[in-house]
Amino acid sequence: MVSLLDPTMLTNIFLIAISGTLICIAVHFIPVGGAPAAMAQATGIGTGTVELAAGSGLVGLLTASHMYAGEPNAPVSLVLAAGAMGSMIMMASVGIACGIMYAYGVGVPFASAQVKRDPITGARQDLYVSKGTQGHGVPTVCFVSGLIGAALGGIGGALIYYVLVGIYTPLITTSAAAVAGVFTVAVFYVNSVIPSYGVAGTIEGFHDPKFRRVLPKDAVTSFVVSLLSGIIAVMIAGGMV
Amino acid sequence: MVLDLTMGMAVLALMGALATIAGCLEDLETDVGSQSNANSQVQLAPQMGFLHRIYNKAISGEPVSYGFSAVTGATVTTVLLNFRLYPLTAITIGAFIAAIIYGVFSTTAHAGRIASQSRFKQPLYMDMIRYTTPTIIAHNFIANFCLIAIAYLQFTMLGFPFPIPFLALIWGITVGCIGSAVGDVHYGGERQYQNREFGVGLNTALSGRIVRKGESGLRSSIDNVWFCAKFGGPATGIGFGLVVFLTFWPVIIFRGYTWNTMIAGFIIVVLMVLLNRLLEVNIKNTYGPYKEDKIEKEART
Numbered sequence: 001m002v003s004l005l006d007p008t009m010l011t012n013i014f015l016i017a018i019s020g021t022l023i024c025i026a027v028h029f030i031p032v033g034g035a036p037a038a039m040a041q042a043t044g045i046g047t048g049t050v051e052l053a054a055g056s057g058l059v060g061l062l063t064a065s066h067m068y069a070g071e072p073n074a075p076v077s078l079v080l081a082a083g084a085m086g087s088m089i090m091m092a093s094v095g096i097a098c099g100i101m102y103a104y105g106v107g108v109p110f111a112s113a114q115v116k117r118d119p120i121t122g123a124r125q126d127l128y129v130s131k132g133t134q135g136h137g138v139p140t141v142c143f144v145s146g147l148i149g150a151a152l153g154g155i156g157g158a159l160i161y162y163v164l165v166g167i168y169t170p171l172i173t174t175s176a177a178a179v180a181g182v183f184t185v186a187v188f189y190v191n192s193v194i195p196s197y198g199v200a201g202t203i204e205g206f207h208d209p210k211f212r213r214v215l216p217k218d219a220v221t222s223f224v225v226s227l228l229s230g231i232i233a234v235m236i237a238g239g240m241v
Numbered sequence: 242m243v244l245d246l247t248m249g250m251a252v253l254a255l256m257g258a259l260a261t262i263a264g265c266l267e268d269l270e271t272d273v274g275s276q277s278n279a280n281s282q283v284q285l286a287p288q289m290g291f292l293h294r295i296y297n298k299a300i301s302g303e304p305v306s307y308g309f310s311a312v313t314g315a316t317v318t319t320v321l322l323n324f325r326l327y328p329l330t331a332i333t334i335g336a337f338i339a340a341i342i343y344g345v346f347s348t349t350a351h352a353g354r355i356a357s358q359s360r361f362k363q364p365l366y367m368d369m370i371r372y373t374t375p376t377i378i379a380h381n382f383i384a385n386f387c388l389i390a391i392a393y394l395q396f397t398m399l400g401f402p403f404p405i406p407f408l409a410l411i412w413g414i415t416v417g418c419i420g421s422a423v424g425d426v427h428y429g430g431e432r433q434y435q436n437r438e439f440g441v442g443l444n445t446a447l448s449g450r451i452v453r454k455g456e457s458g459l460r461s462s463i464d465n466v467w468f469c470a471k472f473g474g475p476a477t478g479i480g481f482g483l484v485v486f487l488t489f490w491p492v493i494i495f496r497g498y499t500w501n502t503m504i505a506g507f508i509i510v511v512l513m514v515l516l517n518r519l520l521e522v523n524i525k526n527t528y529g530p531y532k533e534d535k536i537e538k539e540a541r542t
Contacts, residue, residue, distance in 0.1 A: 038278035038421075038429040040442035046278055046429070047421040051304045055418025058411045059488060062401070067498035069402035074498070082498050085491075085506035090415065090484045092513035097423045097480030099517050103524040105472050106430040107440040110521045121518065127530035132444030137524075143517045147510060177402035185411075 004234060012163045013230035016187065019163075020226025021219055022156035023191040027053040027199075028215050029149025030091070031142035034201040036134065043112045043135035043204050044142060045098050050192040052094070053153055057188050060087030060154025064161055065181060076162055083158025084151040091150035095143050102137040110137030114208050120144055135204075145205025156191075160184045164233055171240035183236075187229050194222050244398065249493035252398050256391050257486035260416075263387035264481030265474040267307060267416045268424030270380030272432075272473065273373060273466035274347055277303045277421045279429025284354065285449035287361035293453045294366055296373045296462040298350040303425075304417030306346075310381060311388040311413030314339030315406040318389050322405075328393060336385035343385075344378040373462050380466075388412045391485065399489075419480045427473025432465055440528055 003009060032052050033044030045052060063086030064079050071078075102108050111128035112118065113135035118125060121140045129135050138146075164180035172179065198214030205211070244252060270276075273296065275283045280299045287293070300306045318335030322328065348370060355365040392408035395401040401408060433451040434443055455464040491505035492498060 035278040035281045035429075038425045039282065039434070039448070040426065040430040041445060041448075045422045046426045047418060048278075048302060051302055051418045051421055055304060055415045058414055059484060062403075062408075062411060063488060063492075063498075065402050066399070066492075069400060070497060078498060078500070078503075081500075081503045085503050086488050088510045089488045089506055092510045093480055093483035093487060094419055094422050096513050096517055096520075097419070097476050097483070098426065099520050101423050101426045101473070101476050102430075103520055105427040105476065106442075107528065108442050109525045109528050109530075123521075123525070124530075124534070127532055127534060128525060130441040130444075130531050132446055133442035136442040137521075138517065140514070140518050140521060143514060147514070178404055178407055181403050181407055 004231065009167075009234050012167060013227065013234055015163050016160055016230030016233060017223050017227040019156040019159040020187050020191045020229060021223045022152050022159070023053070023057065023188055024195055024218055024222030025215065026057070026149040026151075026153035026156060027192055027195040028203060028211055028218070029145045029152065029206055030056070030203075031138060031146050031205045032199075032203060036202060037136070040102065040106045040108050040136040041133045042202050043114070043137065043139065044202060045094060045138060045146070048201075049196045049199055049203070050189065053149070053192040054185075054188050056087045056090040056094070056150045057153040057157045057192075058185065059090040060084060060150070061157045061161055061181065061184055061188075062086060064154070064158035065177060068162065068165065069177060076159075079162050080155045080158045083154035083161075085154070087150040087154030087157075088147050091146050095138050095146060099138050106136075108136040110139040111135045112139050112141065112204055112207070114204050115141070119207050134202075141207050142205045145207070148206070153188075157184055157188055160187050167234065167237050168240065171237055183233050187226060190225055190229060191222050194218055194225060244493070246493065246496075252394055253486060253489055253493050256394055256489070257482050259387040259391050260485035261478040261482035263384045263391070263412075263416055263478075264419055265478030266380050266384040266387070267303070267481075268420040268477035269466050269470055269474040270377055270384060271303055271420055271425065272428045272469040273380060273462045274298045274377045275428075275462060275465070276300065276306070277425050279425045279433065282429060282433050282449060282451050286451045287358045287363035289449035291450060291453060292361075292363055293451065294369055294459050294461050295451070295465070296351055296369060296377075297354045298347045298377075299354070300346045300350045302417070303421040304414040306343075307384070307388075307417035307420070308410045308413035310339050310343045310385055311392075311409040312406050313342055314385040315389045315392055315409030318393070319405050332386060332389045332393060335389055336382050339385045340378045340382035343381045344374055347377050348374055369461065376463065376466070384416070388416065415484065416481050419484065420477050423480045424469065424473040424477035427476070428465060428469050432468050441531070
């Protein structure tokens with residue numbers, strides 16, 4: 001029987017809350033330009049926050065789950081690293097394909113409208129922003145920021161999965177991984193949607209002034225929501241006995 | 242379960258090839274059906290007085306609609322596999338049923354969207370629905386087939402703990418995400434605005450003023466997919482193929498998930514950062530800045 005007041009369960013709920021918050025923070029790092037970026041009107045990858053964060057995080061979930069299934073005695077650090085690796089490779093591959101598209105399909109140089117110089121390379125940005133736009137493409141700072149976000153998202157997703165598999169496996173051995181996976185996807189989506197209201201469609205990454213403005217509020221909201229998700233995740237285990 | 246090196250690489254190569262085709266076809270389907278971010282311009286056009294003959298469906302965001310489509314097909318496939326059908330037959334039937342359901346959603350989404358624009362006098366062209374919907378279904382069928390096949394390979398050959406429908410759901414979401422991020426830029430940023438100068442972003446003032454004349458006659462969605470198949474579709478395919486291939490390549494090479502695997506994955510990521518930087522420098526040197534630096538200008542004068 002699973003008890004909510006058991007110290008181990010409380011720790012697990014807390015870990016799920018932390019993981020959800022990590023995913024929420026990760027979304028702020030990912031450079032999404034939404035519909036404007038799809039028309040080369042804004043800097044970043046031309047899709048939505050939820051799409052990109054969930055897309056990369058779920059690849060991380062796949063690698064983490066694959067790893068954990070093959071080596072159940074692996075340390076948690078390796079499971080988290082597997083999640084981060086999968087997410088980062090996904091984000092890097094999308095960034096490269098997206099860059100090729102902006103460079104040769106639309107023919108625009110990469111430029112951020114939020115900073116005069118790229119904080120990482122020091123390259124001028126403002127001179128390359130075309131008229132009537134808020135920048136375009138994926139400059140190095142956005143690319144690196146996206147990778148940091150992907151790593152955090154991958155770690156968050158892998159940690160939720162790790163915790164839930166630990167709870168469910170003694171109760172439902174064969175389908176524990178699937179239930180834990182579905183619940184991880186749910187927590188991923190919840191925590192990807194919360195920052196969408198804050199970033200309002202577009203954010204360039206950690207160098208965007210919006211990042212500092214909206215991150216604290218979103219993180220607190222996410223922690224509370226993830227805590228509730230954690231409680232529900234433990235409660236549904238009661239029906240598995 | 243980790244296969245031996247030769248078999249592992251063979252399965253990985255097959256998965257990579259399937260992913261490349263899936264990515265390409267997913268993007269082309271969303272171009273011919275006009276979905277996701279780029280569709281905002283098709284939706285906006287009649288409000289700006291630009292009536293058009295472009296298919297206008299946005300069932301939902303691409304990741305969700307492709308996740309739904311792939312999981313539907315994979316569920317049917319799993320049921321058929323339990324009836325001991327051959328995997329190839331089961332996957333084909335599953336993908337076909339999912340594609341038909343997708344076609345139903347496409348038609349209702351298109352009709353609903355056009356009906357909502359009646360106040361802007363945008364007509365609902367029945368002939369367009371007749372010849373574009375089968376094209377959408379055909380593209381979706383191939384994408385579904387590839388996604389379910391990847392999920393099947395992962396479940397049966399690589400020992401993933403998730404069932405086939407759940408794996409297909411994840412890959413559907415991922416391919417939708419990549420199609421939305423990569424291929425749609427070619428459709429939205431270039432094809433819909435071929436009348437503006439090449440080499441600049443779209444001026445916000447031009448939003449909704451999409452090109453409506455085709456290479457011959459009025460532009461249709463079939464014309465759009467013809468154009469996007471030259472670059473947007475293949476680039477999306479390469480993007481998704483890279484994701485599937487590079488994510489599991491270190492795992493196959495290093496015989497499982499070890500710290501060496503993680504280091505190899507990290508090196509791949511660093512190489513991609515460098516590649517992106519090279520691309521950035523190259524493109525800036527090729528196209529040059531749009532304006533001069535004020536200090537440099539003053540110093541010269």
